Amino acid sequence: GAGVSQSPRYKVAKRGQDVALRCDPISGHVSLFWYQQALGQGPEFLTYFQNEAQLDKSGLPSDRFFAERPEGSVSTLKIQRTQQEDSAVYLCASSPAFLGTQYFGPGTRLLVL
Amino acid sequence: EDKVVQSPLSLVVHEGDTVTLNCSYEVTNFRSLLWYKQEKKAPTFLFMLTSSGIEKKSGRLSSILDKKELFSILNITATQTGDSAIYLCAVEAGGANNLFFGTGTRLTVIP
Numbered sequence: 001g002a003g004v005s006q007s008p009r010y011k012v013a014k015r016g017q018d019v020a021l022r023c024d025p026i027s028g029h030v031s032l033f034w035y036q037q038a039l040g041q042g043p044e045f046l047t048y049f050q051n052e053a054q055l056d057k058s059g060l061p062s063d064r065f066f067a068e069r070p071e072g073s074v075s076t077l078k079i080q081r082t083q084q085e086d087s088a089v090y091l092c093a094s095s096p097a098f099l100g101t102q103y104f105g106p107g108t109r110l111l112v113l
Numbered sequence: 114e115d116k117v118v119q120s121p122l123s124l125v126v127h128e129g130d131t132v133t134l135n136c137s138y139e140v141t142n143f144r145s146l147l148w149y150k151q152e153k154k155a156p157t158f159l160f161m162l163t164s165s166g167i168e169k170k171s172g173r174l175s176s177i178l179d180k181k182e183l184f185s186i187l188n189i190t191a192t193q194t195g196d197s198a199i200y201l202c203a204v205e206a207g208g209a210n211n212l213f214f215g216t217g218t219r220l221t222v223i224p
Binding site for chain 1: 117147149155156157158161201203212213214215216217
């Protein structure tokens, strides 16, 4: 069975450029999470979806960050006008229920120059 | 403020040694504690602990939770070079369904 997949795996962006990161969760998983992991740090929570509803976006660092999951499956994390401090690995995780183990994708490594 | 602290930050051992990794937490409305192993980019799930004093075991790895003292340990016996990784502790807490992660323990096993 397929796990969580993310694309692209690597992204280099010029400062000011918009980027879109995609997450395909495990089929049937209702919960989807985005995390930002800076070098040498643990993942930091960004936002959470239950099906298509974004129930918590308290971790998004600024209004340049936007996430959606319009059909309750694939999710996209968009970062507008990227800054160098946005450089990090962006991890997506899905979970089969509201309370459950989260399974992580391989992440997208974003480098903003 | 919710907080998860792991120690040590890094550890170097020889193959065959036994290691103990620590995770302490201060959170509101604790629900569960999870251990992950992170080798490249994606953390892979090891254990989920919700009850105190019940050891979870998988091969050479085991873990236990103490909800009174607010900590968990992850033990690895007879370490192998393939155990080299960052071990992340995460706590599920609060009103929202998200995880608070520690910074991890980087384990290096030398042949």
